[in-house]
Amino acid sequence: MYTLLYGFYKYLTQKDEFCVLILGLDNAGKTTYLESSKTKFNKNYRGINPSKITTTVGFNVGSIDVDRVSLNFWDLGGQSELQSLWDKYYSECHAVIYIVDSSDRDRMDESKRTFAGIPLLILANKQDIPDCMGVRDVKPIFNQNAHLIGRRDFMVMPISALTGDGINEGIKWLIESIQRNVDIRPPKNVEDY
Template identity: 65%
Template sequence: MYTLMHGFYKYMTQKDDYCVVILGLDNAGKTTYLEAAKTTFTRNYKGLNPSKITTTVGLNIGTIDVQGVRLNFWDLGGQQELQSLWDKYYQESHGVIYVIDSNDRERMEESKMIFDKMIKNELLSGVPLLILANKQDLPDVMGVREIKPVFQQAGALIGRRDCLTIPVSALHGEGVDEGIKWLVEAIKRHAVVRPPAGERLGHQEKTRAHQPSTGFN
């Protein structure tokens, strides 16, 4: 009886799992944004002291529960030598967060170049995209009206996917709530094409099981 009730409870409380990659140049504020998201949506979570956050070398991970789903974040290092590893995560991703340092005018063109390379990858076709103009708490930064046209030059590559560009301050948590909630709704809409992690794996296994044998082992 306990096993039955426990199984029913687990079924009723389980959440759909989705994976989100956080991309952008090094020092754009990706890890600070991830910490802000965890602080915003996870009760009693005490985020890292911003002064203790260092440049990501490899991968940071984080998880939040929001609006009935579970988001698993992969915060990937933005150094040039690490960008070649990004596409290893694309196939399993349900959403992309691209973080821009609004205060770094000198590297804006570089950021656009790697954005274009990322968005044209077929493994991310149709995947919802949240573009963050970060560091809006600093004076004299580029605003969304100035940044948006630069990245909209890749409009043909972005296609008809759900896409939103918003101003944020990851340091102060401003704009985090709005962006994450929008992304969740966009990911849910796209779930018909790219279902939750567990369901997607099951679908792939069923597909392989029904594929005709080639006669080779």
């Protein structure tokens, strides 16, 4: 009887777990985005003061739970010498969030690097800075590489990781896209980790 009740309890409380890479050039706001997401979705999480966040050397991890979905984020450093490691994590992920510093027009071409086969969410960060590039400016830059993006869920959204604007909408889109593509990359079970 205990086994039956435990199995039923486990079924009711089980969450699908998905791994999401957070990529982008250095100083795009990847870690600030991760901290802001954890603050918004994890009750009682206070987060790191944005003024204390420094350049990521290596990677940061974090997770959030939304309904019956658990998203495990891997925030990878964006320096050019670390970008060669990105593809090592790619085979394990279910989606990619690519964060663009929309206030840095000079490095926008450098941000065209894309991936294939899974949902791709490009976040035009730093929308709180006056005269930054809007989604209408950023999206055409990535559309030039549509042949590399291929057939997949793809979205460019405006956010401010500093203020938290746009984070909820991005996470919602990401979860819906991951669940639509679950046949390509099924969720991980807790036992897989």
